[in-house]
Amino acid sequence: MSDATPELRSTLTCPHCGHRATETMPTNACQYFYDCRGCGAVLKPKPGDCCVYCSYGDVPCPPIQESGGKACCG
Incomplete structure (x- = not known):
């Protein structure tokens, strides 16, 4: 486990x-759905990903960052 503070913003x-939209990620839950402000599509995680940030963001969610990519949000 890393002692570094996780990055909370992801595009x-x-x-x-x-x-593209830069958003603040929740630290206490996975975000399963995201409404695109460009076309209105509802984004959902790709198979094997825990949240939309891990699937479509440039920074993975805080629990993945903290575990070094080994654990999923619960």
């Missing part, structure tokens, strides 16, 4: 329209 990129 999501919509796979449908390419719209």
